[in-house]
Amino acid sequence: KQEVTQIPAALSVPEGENLVLNCSFTDSAIYNLQWFRQDPGKGLTSLLLIQSSQREQTSGRLNASLDKSSGRSTLYIAASQPGDSATYLCAVKSSGDKLTFGTGTRLAVRP
Amino acid sequence: NAGVTQTPKFQVLKTGQSMTLQCAQDMNHEYMSWYRQDPGMGLRLIHYSVGAGITDQGEVPNGYNVSRSTTEDFPLRLLSAAPSQTSVYFCASSNSRSSYNEQFFGPGTRLTVL
Numbered sequence: 555k556q557e558v559t560q561i562p563a564a565l566s567v568p569e570g571e572n573l574v575l576n577c578s579f580t581d582s583a584i585y586n587l588q589w590f591r592q593d594p595g596k597g598l599t600s601l602l603l604i605q606s607s608q609r610e611q612t613s614g615r616l617n618a619s620l621d622k623s624s625g626r627s628t629l630y631i632a633a634s635q636p637g638d639s640a641t642y643l644c645a646v647k648s649s650g651d652k653l654t655f656g657t658g659t660r661l662a663v664r665p
Numbered sequence: 666n667a668g669v670t671q672t673p674k675f676q677v678l679k680t681g682q683s684m685t686l687q688c689a690q691d692m693n694h695e696y697m698s699w700y701r702q703d704p705g706m707g708l709r710l711i712h713y714s715v716g717a718g719i720t721d722q723g724e725v726p727n728g729y730n731v732s733r734s735t736t737e738d739f740p741l742r743l744l745s746a747a748p749s750q751t752s753v754y755f756c757a758s759s760n761s762r763s764s765y766n767e768q769f770f771g772p773g774t775r776l777t778v779l
Contacts (some may be wrong), residue, residue, distance in 0.1 A: 558707075585695070585766070586766060588767065588768060591704075595775075596772065597755060597770045597771055597772040597773050598755065598757075598770040599770075600767055600769065601769065603766075603767050619724070643707075644713040645708075645768075646720070647766065650725065651695060651696040651698070651713070651715070651759055651761055651766065651768075652698070652710055652713060653698075653707040653757075654706075655700075655707045655709075656707060657705065657706070658707065663703075
């Protein structure tokens, strides 16, 4: 059974800092990995999707990497801003279209 | 495109009552699913559907029923609500035919069972 872990559970950084969020998964036989952002009381917004054959994806200040063999993904946020404060979730697709989610990293960026 | 829509946004039920959470998507996606989100437990899959007329159970299906009569709609029914079903419910959809296969989520329904 696929298990997804996100460390740390919470992170507080000053504005402008570069930061890395971690995601690890137990079964390396994945189709893709998706990073989401969730604001308090809101739904999930897709940030980046990395196919199993890819090593990384970039969107603006966000860069996600994937090392399938070691079961790890990282989400790099450059020059963090208070508006980046949210919970970040990673999810892996292992079979069919079902996603297995981590429990998220709650990020606070202090002005 | 409206994307994935869910109604209602909020609902309070008494134990034993039944209700249906509505989900619709206008992207012609084959795959649709329901998750519940609870503090400290992440999102867990309740039921999913790979196309009209086809549904299957996820990780936590007990107490819930689904049907998929059209591509667009995937309602979730609570047959006899229990306090353990207090949660936030999310519906999602994706294009199974696409190799990219990104999943899109609705805004959620916040359910409280008293």
